[in-house]
Amino acid sequence: MLKRKIQELMTEPACATNQAKDAAQRKKGCGKKGKPGATAGGCAFDGAKIALQPITDVAHIVHGPIACEGNSWDTRNVASSGPTLYRLGFTTDMSNLDIIHGGEKKLYKAIRRAAQRYQPAAVFVYQTCVGALIGDDVEAVCKAAAERLGLPVIPINAPGFAGSKNLGNRLGGEALFDHVIGTVEPDDAGPTDINILGEYNVCGEMALFKPLLDRLGIRLRASITGDARFHQVASCHAARVNMVLCSQALVTLARKMQEKYGIPYFEGSFYGISDTSDALRSIARLLVERGAEPVLLDRAEALIAAEEAKAWAKIEPYKARLAGKRVLLYTGGVKSWSVIQALQEVGMEVVGSSVRKSTASDRDKALARLGGDPTKLADAIPAPEMYRMFKEGRADMMLSGGRSQFIALKARTPWIDINQERHHGYAGYDGMVELVRQIDLSINNPVWQQVRAPAPWDLEQE
Known part of the structure; x- marks a missing residue:
C-alpha cells in the first residue's frame, strides 16, 4: 500500500513538472533511488511530523526509537492560540526487545495512556523505519484503538526510508485526506469559508494576515496545519476555496479536495506587499465566483489600498538606506x-x-x-x-x-x-515592514565595519 501511495505522489497530475513530460516519462514518476545518508537533514517521517504536528489539540505519538522523536520534535517554531498539547513529545521508545517481539502491544498501550491522561481530540501515530522494518501493523492497531477508546486514532504511514522530507509532507497530507477530512459535517458552513494549505503558523504569522480576512468577512475554516484544531481539519471540506501556500508539499491534497469536494484552489503567498494584495484579490474573486456577494470585491480593494498605503509609509524611511x-x-x-x-x-x-x-x-x-x-x-x-x-x-x-x-x-x-x-513573522503587510526593519538592523549594523577592519596587531606589523 505504501509503495502504491508513493508512486501516486510521484506522478502527481497537478505538478507542472509531470505535466511537461510525455506519457512514458510521466509513468516513471520522479522518484530517485535512495542512497545511504541521502535523507540526512530530513526523511519522510520527519516531513510528515513537521507537516502535521502544528495541529495543536492532537497527541502525536512516534512509534519508534526515542531518537526519532528527539530529532523531529519542535523542529519548526510554530505557535498556537490555544491548546499546547502538540508541544508534548510522545513516543513508544522501542528497544531491542520490541524489535525482537514486536511493538504493537506497546503502541496500543501508549495510545491508551495518552488518551486517558490528556483527553486529546485525536491521536496521530507516526510509523518509523524500525516499526516498518519489523512489520508492525500500525493501521490495524490504530483501528482497534479507535474502536475501543472512542476517539479518532490516525495512522501516519511515512517511515523514514520511504524517501525525502518533502515526500513525507505529502504523505502527511494523504493521511489527512484518507482519515480526517470529511469525517465531521459542520452545521455552520458559509459562502465565504476558505482553507489555507501549507501554512504552519511559523512565529505566529497567521496573526499578521488572518485579521485581514476577518475584516473582509472571510472565515478561515482551517489552516492546514498551522494553529489548527482537529475538528477544523475534519470539517474543512465545507470550505468554498483553497489557497495553497506551499504547493510542493500539499498540491496533491488541494487537487484531491477539488476532485472530491469541488473546492477550487490557487497558489499564492502572503510574503511581500504586492503578493499579499494579489492573494486577497484572488480569494475574493474565487469566493464571488462561488456565490459570495459581489460587494466583497469592492471591500477587498478598499482594504488593500488602505493597508498598502500604511505599509509603504512605514517602509519609506528605510528605502534610501537599503x-x-x-x-x-x-x-x-x-x-x-x-x-x-x-x-x-x-x-x-x-x-x-x-x-x-x-x-x-x-x-x-x-x-x-x-x-x-x-x-x-x-x-x-x-x-x-x-x-x-x-x-x-x-x-x-x-x-x-x-x-x-x-x-x-x-x-x-x-x-x-x-x-x-x-x-520574527514576515507575512502580510505588517510582516513586510518587520522584514525590512530586520534587514536594515542587520545590514547597517556598525559591527560589520569593525569585524572587517584589520586587527590591531596586524596594523602594528605594518
Missing part, C-alpha cells in the same frame, strides 16, 4: 519567488535565489522576477562558491536557513534567518 543592496536568497518553496519581489519592492537587488525545494511553477515565477536570467537560479550553491561570493563583494547579505548561516558569518557578511527556525 537601495541597491545586494541579497543572496538561499531558501526554497514559496519563499524562493515571493521574497524576491518583497526585496525588490524596497529597492534591493537579488543576485541569486535557491530553488532546491521548489516546484516548476515556483522556478518560473522566480525566474520572471529575476529578469529571466537563469544564472541567478541554483538548486544548491557549494559552500566554497558561496563564500567567494561574499568575499568578492558580489552580495551584501544573505537570507537563508540556519544551516548556511556560518558561511556568511565566516565571510563577515550580514545574515538573516528566513526559514522556519526564525523568531
Whole structure:
C-alpha cells in the first residue's frame, strides 16, 4: 500500500513538472533511488511530523526509537492560540526487545495512556523505519484503538526510508485526506469559508494576515496545519476555496479536495506587499465566483489600498538606506519567488535565489522576477562558491536557513534567518515592514565595519 501511495505522489497530475513530460516519462514518476545518508537533514517521517504536528489539540505519538522523536520534535517554531498539547513529545521508545517481539502491544498501550491522561481530540501515530522494518501493523492497531477508546486514532504511514522530507509532507497530507477530512459535517458552513494549505503558523504569522480576512468577512475554516484544531481539519471540506501556500508539499491534497469536494484552489503567498494584495484579490474573486456577494470585491480593494498605503509609509524611511543592496536568497518553496519581489519592492537587488525545494511553477515565477536570467537560479550553491561570493563583494547579505548561516558569518557578511527556525513573522503587510526593519538592523549594523577592519596587531606589523 505504501509503495502504491508513493508512486501516486510521484506522478502527481497537478505538478507542472509531470505535466511537461510525455506519457512514458510521466509513468516513471520522479522518484530517485535512495542512497545511504541521502535523507540526512530530513526523511519522510520527519516531513510528515513537521507537516502535521502544528495541529495543536492532537497527541502525536512516534512509534519508534526515542531518537526519532528527539530529532523531529519542535523542529519548526510554530505557535498556537490555544491548546499546547502538540508541544508534548510522545513516543513508544522501542528497544531491542520490541524489535525482537514486536511493538504493537506497546503502541496500543501508549495510545491508551495518552488518551486517558490528556483527553486529546485525536491521536496521530507516526510509523518509523524500525516499526516498518519489523512489520508492525500500525493501521490495524490504530483501528482497534479507535474502536475501543472512542476517539479518532490516525495512522501516519511515512517511515523514514520511504524517501525525502518533502515526500513525507505529502504523505502527511494523504493521511489527512484518507482519515480526517470529511469525517465531521459542520452545521455552520458559509459562502465565504476558505482553507489555507501549507501554512504552519511559523512565529505566529497567521496573526499578521488572518485579521485581514476577518475584516473582509472571510472565515478561515482551517489552516492546514498551522494553529489548527482537529475538528477544523475534519470539517474543512465545507470550505468554498483553497489557497495553497506551499504547493510542493500539499498540491496533491488541494487537487484531491477539488476532485472530491469541488473546492477550487490557487497558489499564492502572503510574503511581500504586492503578493499579499494579489492573494486577497484572488480569494475574493474565487469566493464571488462561488456565490459570495459581489460587494466583497469592492471591500477587498478598499482594504488593500488602505493597508498598502500604511505599509509603504512605514517602509519609506528605510528605502534610501537599503537601495541597491545586494541579497543572496538561499531558501526554497514559496519563499524562493515571493521574497524576491518583497526585496525588490524596497529597492534591493537579488543576485541569486535557491530553488532546491521548489516546484516548476515556483522556478518560473522566480525566474520572471529575476529578469529571466537563469544564472541567478541554483538548486544548491557549494559552500566554497558561496563564500567567494561574499568575499568578492558580489552580495551584501544573505537570507537563508540556519544551516548556511556560518558561511556568511565566516565571510563577515550580514545574515538573516528566513526559514522556519526564525523568531520574527514576515507575512502580510505588517510582516513586510518587520522584514525590512530586520534587514536594515542587520545590514547597517556598525559591527560589520569593525569585524572587517584589520586587527590591531596586524596594523602594528605594518
